[in-house]
Amino acid sequence: MGNLFNMDNPFFQALSKLCDMLFISxxxxxxxxxxxTxxxxxxxxxxxxxxVIRRERGYIFREFFKSFRLNFKKGAIIGIVLTFVFIILGFDLVYAWGLTEPDSSKGSLLMGVFIGITFLAVSFSIYVFPILSRFDMTVKQLFKAASYMSMRHIPYTLLMILVNALVVVIVIxxxxxxxxxxxxxxLINxxxxxxxxxKYMPESDGPGEETGKDEWYLE
Incomplete structure (x- = not known):
């Protein structure tokens, strides 16, 4: 019975992570x-x-707001740019869809072009914020890195898009x-x-205690 109420019990650990996921969401x-924002x-x-949830380092809200504060400026700039991009693409897709009835060939061509651009934008958006959370880069470097990684690792990109789409369907x-x-x-992505x-991490000079750096992501 003692183990049943032990906070190190796998059940309570899983419940704790589930609560963290709920609160942070x-x-x-x-x-x-x-x-x-x-x-x-x-x-x-x-x-x-x-x-916190995967590597069990730190506390969920402390780490969340720490990253939020440190990356606010760059994250806000990229977020605003992407918001405008998706709004414009939304209007473009509606416009192309409207053309498919009077002129199916022209409408279909435009629809294909805009769907392709939307795919690139979605792929980019999946990578850019995780990259910002991990690497110290300028906004220009972030755009280049996200564009490169999303196309360089296209199988993973497609899987992550599928995960996001599935989550949206479940929510609906x-x-x-x-x-x-x-x-x-x-978490899944x-x-x-x-x-x-x-594949892009620099080699560690040694354990965090020796280097003075919190290299939890290399564990």
């Missing part, structure tokens, strides 16, 4: 409402989910799932994203 949703909030979500049919959906999608990041 709700915080993320509220922080995305002002629009301008979508970028830094998405960056912080990835950082906190990987560091089971709306309460929205309150844990952000962390769920991030991180299983692939972290494999990609390891």
């Amino acid at each position: 709700i915080a993320y949703i509220f922080l995305c409402i002002p629009i301008i 979508i970028g830094p909030a998405t960056t912080a979500l990835y950082y906190a989910v990987v560091k 049919f089971v709306f309460p799932f929205i309150f844990i959906a952000p962390a769920t999608a991030t 991180s299983l692939m994203m972290e494999r990609i990041f390891k």
Whole structure:
């Protein structure tokens, strides 16, 4: 019976992680409402989910808001740019769809072009905020890195897009799932994203205690 109520029991550990995912997802949703904070909030979500939920380092809200604060400026800039890009693409897709009836060939051609551009934008958006959470880069370097990685690792990119799409579908049919959906999608995608990041990580000089750096991501 003593082990049943032990906080190190696998059941309680799993329950603790589930609660962390729920709380951080709700915080993320509220922080995305002002629009301008979508970028830094998405960056912080990835950082906190990987560091705390996967690697069990630190506390979920402390790590979340630490990353949110440190990456606010760059995250906000990228988030605003992407917001405008997706709004424009949305209008373009509607326009192309409207052309398919009077002129199917022209409409279909435009639809294909805009769908291709939308795919590139979605692929880019999946990578750019996790990259920002992990690497110290300028905005220009972030754009280059996200564009390169999303195309260089296209199988993983397609899988992560599929994961995000599946999560959206689940939310549509089971709306309460929205309150844990952000962390769920991030956690699943991180299983692939972290494999990609390891290819670009510099070699460690030694354990964190020796280097003075918190190199939890190299463990």
